[in-house]
Amino acid sequence: MYQMLDPSTLTVLVTGGTSGIGAATVRRFAGAGARVVAIGRRAERLADLASEYPGLIHTVVLDVRDWDATQAAVAALPAPFASYNVVFANAGLALGLEPAHQVAMSDWQQMVDTNITGLLNTVRATLPAMVERKEGHVVFTGSVAGDYPYPGGNTYGASKAFVKQFALGLWADVAGTGVRVTNIEPGLTETEFSLVRFKGDEARADGVYRGVAPMTGEDIAEQVFFACNLPRHVNINRIQAMASVQAFSPLTIKR
Ligand code: NDP
Ligand code: 8X3
Secondary structure, three states: OOOOOOHHHEEEEEOOOOOOOHHHHHHHHHOOOOOEEEEEOOOEOOOOEEEOOOOEEEEEEEEOOOOOHHOOOOOHOOOOOHHHOOEEEOOOOOOOOOOOOOOHHHHHHHHHHHHHHHHHHHHHHHHHHHHHHHOEEEEEEEEEHHHHOOOOOOHHHHHHHHHHHHHHHHHHHHHOOOEEEEEEEEOOOEEEEHHHOOOOOOOHHHHHHOOOOEEHHHHHOOOOOOOOOOOOOHHHHHHHEEEOOOOOOOOOOOO
């Protein structure tokens, strides 16, 4: 019988825990007996989540774009949550689908600040302690958008290409220290992602998923759970998954 890790030995720090993939991952791990640090900006969402698993979830209201606040939040974690051995750097967003010559500069800045700087803040604030403890796992939410370009994906896709390459570089740095690194690259997944991308336009967001079966936050959480519970001599470098209705765009010729 193959021996997976016992999830109750895991303490999982999840950024973007208030919604979608992150919230599903919080529930997946806490439901299996792991301790979870759930992080996001929306305090009420975090409180509701914590009430579902009394004692297992510690919540932190944090904007990951803020380096000082991220460092302070990690330093202030109480026992036993301070002994985290999984960090799921998942917080992120896409804003708009405009072509590069029309997009609002503030949208590009927010995506870079969150998807790149926020992710780096999360890693730098948490990694040294895991290396010191000789046990840990950094998991990222990349995206198929980091592999395959599409019109209007410009900075969002580039930010996820950064995540892909950073994950490989990080693995090159920490392999052999006891810390693992995995990049999860989902495709179409129904969360609040499109509502955020289209700035609250519910009809447009719903239209993305209408008439098809997208993946769900739970589908992605299961992939994170699998990668983290494999025995410690195994490192999954990346998992790329698409909804079974999704595929690549053809190359185009503009006439
Ligand atoms: P959601 O919008 O449902 O969740 C995004 C999460 O990120 C929220 O919990 C939000 O929390 C958090 N977040 C955003 N900005 C910040 C910030 N500055 N500081 C802290 N937390 C922040 O979308 P998803 O669950 O889909 O997105 C999760 C990740 O998955 C993202 O990185 C996204 O790019 C990626 N992804 C999504 C896909 C999809 O099709 N849905 C496919 C591939 C990748 P709060 O607002 O409370 O701060
Ligand atoms: C989200 C997937 O295809 O909407 O990262 O960019 S996609």
